[in-house]
Amino acid sequence: MKHDNVFITRLIPQEGLDLLKRHCTIKVNPEDRQLAKHELIENIVAQQGLMCLLSETIDRDIMEAGSELEVISNYAVGYNNIDIAAATELGIAVCNTPGVLTETTADLVWALILSVSRRITEADNFTRQGHFRGWEPMLMLGCNVYDKILGIIGMGRIGKAVARRATGFSMKIMYHDKIKLSDADETYLNATYCSIDELLRYSDFISLHTPLSEETHKLIGAGEFQRMKPGAILINTSRGQVVDETALVEALENKQVAGAGLDVYEEEPVIHSALLSMKNVVLLPHIGSATVETRTKMALMAAQNIIDILQGSTCENIINPQALTIRK
């Protein structure tokens, strides 16, 4: 294993690099920029391991260029950037970093809920620009969060962590997922299982927590915006392609929705230009898991995933265990 080579596509917290260095030879992209496909192909040659990011598409061409590749460790919980079917067929294990970013991402969802509803970024700009002339009865009126209904689509780890925080705001939760929670969890979270249509009709805030798949691609489009409760606010920290961004812009322009808090975009890093000038929209640069503590845990987990697979040990975070039986 000491002779295994691992390519890391971007600089990650040092703790993860140090852990890997104890077990294999690492090569880190020295430039602080995303590599083009041809550069990924050049760098993957003679590597047994690859650590990559969700913004990098790892397709069959790249995997085939890495003829010695045994493991791809995604520095993320989502793995829609990787062709899992191709990896499995080629006997390459794919791993992710679940669990460690749950609470941090849920915190960011709440930052967005509060920022949009209480107009925080708009008010901050207003103040900095010298417009504050003293207390005014009609200045920067937002909407309450307390006692409202929060709709959660995708009640997995992050969805539940968001719901848990909502109990402190006396909110009711309406949620939709493939799997219904236990009665005890529903009671604890003040949550009611419902169809997406019902959730759209009654929720004051709608937060998306589904992975990106064929099923969830553009799950929220023009029809869904029309069915939302007037004044609803959309929060998306999952994947940009879960929302039809053009339909979102139209819904905001037509005031079908009152605002949006977005951490992810359909064509990242490109953002629909109309969103950039909307005051009722808070835009973040995909920072759901961006705290020192969490990114360090992700680095350690992503590194350990590589070590486990290359050592032939059990890896809890393997997405395609079938690949191990097809090993080259």
Ligand code: DGY
């Ligand atoms: C993930 O891990 O999938 C997140 O989007 C990273 O912040």
